[in-house]
Amino acid sequence: MNGGGGTGSSHEDMRLSRLYQQLIEWQEPRFGQEYDLASGLDRYRAWIDEHSKDAGHNASAAGSSVARARRHAAAGPRGF
Numbered sequence: 001m002n003g004g005g006g007t008g009s010s011h012e013d014m015r016l017s018r019l020y021q022q023l024i025e026w027q028e029p030r031f032g033q034e035y036d037l038a039s040g041l042d043r044y045r046a047w048i049d050e051h052s053k054d055a056g057h058n059a060s061a062a063g064s065s066v067a068r069a070r071r072h073a074a075a076g077p078r079g080f
Helices: 010-031 037-055 065-075
Strands: none
Touching: 010 065
């Protein structure tokens, strides 16, 4: 994984996204009651928007990694 800049592949993006989801699920019992999920998803969506602009991706393209990430974020915490 390349750490940003739009140089990673969509396969790497999906692997990182799934790893992140697994980490959240693993930590959920510990932090779940204190975490505001709606705010977290809003921050995630803002991060996706920011990085899609920085990388010059066309987020409206159905196959782009940014569009897939947006669909997953919209699906909620179990959307992966």
